[in-house]
Amino acid sequence: IYIIYLSKGISAKEICSLASFVLALQRKICRTSEYLSSTFTPQFRLALVQLHVSKIKADNLGRAQKIVKEAAGQGAKVVVLPECFNSPYGTGFFAEYAEKIPGESTQVLSEAAKECGVYLVGGSIPEEDGGKLYNTCSIFGPDGKLLVKHRKIHLFDVDVPGKIRFQESETLSPGNSLSMFETPFCKVGVGICYDIRFAELAQIYAKKGCQLLVYPGAFNMTTGPAHWELLQRGRAVDNQVYVAAASPARDESASYVAWGHSSVVSPWGEVIAKAGPEESVVYADIDLQYLADMRQQIPITTQRRNDLYSVNSVQEG
Numbered sequence: 001i002y003i004i005y006l007s008k009g010i011s012a013k014e015i016c017s018l019a020s021f022v023l024a025l026q027r028k029i030c031r032t033s034e035y036l037s038s039t040f041t042p043q044f045r046l047a048l049v050q051l052h053v054s055k056i057k058a059d060n061l062g063r064a065q066k067i068v069k070e071a072a073g074q075g076a077k078v079v080v081l082p083e084c085f086n087s088p089y090g091t092g093f094f095a096e097y098a099e100k101i102p103g104e105s106t107q108v109l110s111e112a113a114k115e116c117g118v119y120l121v122g123g124s125i126p127e128e129d130g131g132k133l134y135n136t137c138s139i140f141g142p143d144g145k146l147l148v149k150h151r152k153i154h155l156f157d158v159d160v161p162g163k164i165r166f167q168e169s170e171t172l173s174p175g176n177s178l179s180m181f182e183t184p185f186c187k188v189g190v191g192i193c194y195d196i197r198f199a200e201l202a203q204i205y206a207k208k209g210c211q212l213l214v215y216p217g218a219f220n221m222t223t224g225p226a227h228w229e230l231l232q233r234g235r236a237v238d239n240q241v242y243v244a245a246a247s248p249a250r251d252e253s254a255s256y257v258a259w260g261h262s263s264v265v266s267p268w269g270e271v272i273a274k275a276g277p278e279e280s281v282v283y284a285d286i287d288l289q290y291l292a293d294m295r296q297q298i299p300i301t302t303q304r305r306n307d308l309y310s311v312n313s314v315q316e317g
Helices: 002-006 012-039 057-073 091-097 104-116 193-197 199-207 223-239 288-297
Strands: 043-050 076-080 119-121 125-129 132-140 146-151 157-160 164-167 179-182 187-190 210-216 242-246 263-265 271-274 280-287
Touching: 043 057, 043 242, 043 263, 057 076, 057 104, 057 280, 076 210, 091 125, 091 132, 104 119, 104 132, 119 187, 132 179, 146 179, 187 199, 193 210, 193 223, 199 210, 199 223, 210 223, 223 242, 223 263, 223 271, 242 280, 263 280, 271 280, 280 288
Parallel strands: 043 076, 076 119, 187 210, 210 242
Antiparallel strands: 043 280, 119 132, 125 132, 132 146, 157 164, 179 187, 242 263, 263 271
């Protein structure tokens, strides 16, 4: 500072003031850096609960709460339940099991998140609101407070001759907003089941800074073996993010048989954790430094031709 400013006729008093300012700024930067270092964790454990779902809601809620506690005991910081974790999946069940939010099921989720000190992605439940039904995922923080809720955007309306016909729109209404939440580890984007088929949704989440996408889902015995893993790997590679999909356990006696095989996929497209068809918990250690390294090595984010194409969102939850 002295070398630079003496030649310009700056007084010693002014030099001292400038030096004091620079030193104060340096201390502030150091404190900020230390704070960020203490709050940012490059790795954390994720757990997917592949729950056996019965027609008895109380049993489903009790078992979910118990397994969330077990997952937290294994070091999980983010826990994900499956789609329709409190009820059987099917158009004939949605109205019967529907609840308002807050309600019985979300109260259980809130208590479990607070007791275990985890971020809890509450799979989904049939939600009743304003005379309409939604397939809704509620996310709770370690303090038990609701962070955000995601209503399934894309309804599962398919007709594969001789294999499966399903029309969620016969009873459900679609959600109209994107849903993300912050953790000390990373930003997380949320979709439900059929939402994973729409690459634009995942691209927007990644564009908004999400490093992990979670999809509670219940693919079936037709779409499951064909597309369940393929779609997860596609969304992970396209956007250089971790992708996690939590399914109900397979129940051959159910009217709708879920595929199971809850899994976690790395940004490289590698399946790093995977369940079988039965009730179980899948654990994966999410390595954000690995993600950063991969994005640097293959920098597609900075190579996109936004002058030729772009995907933008208009609604956020």
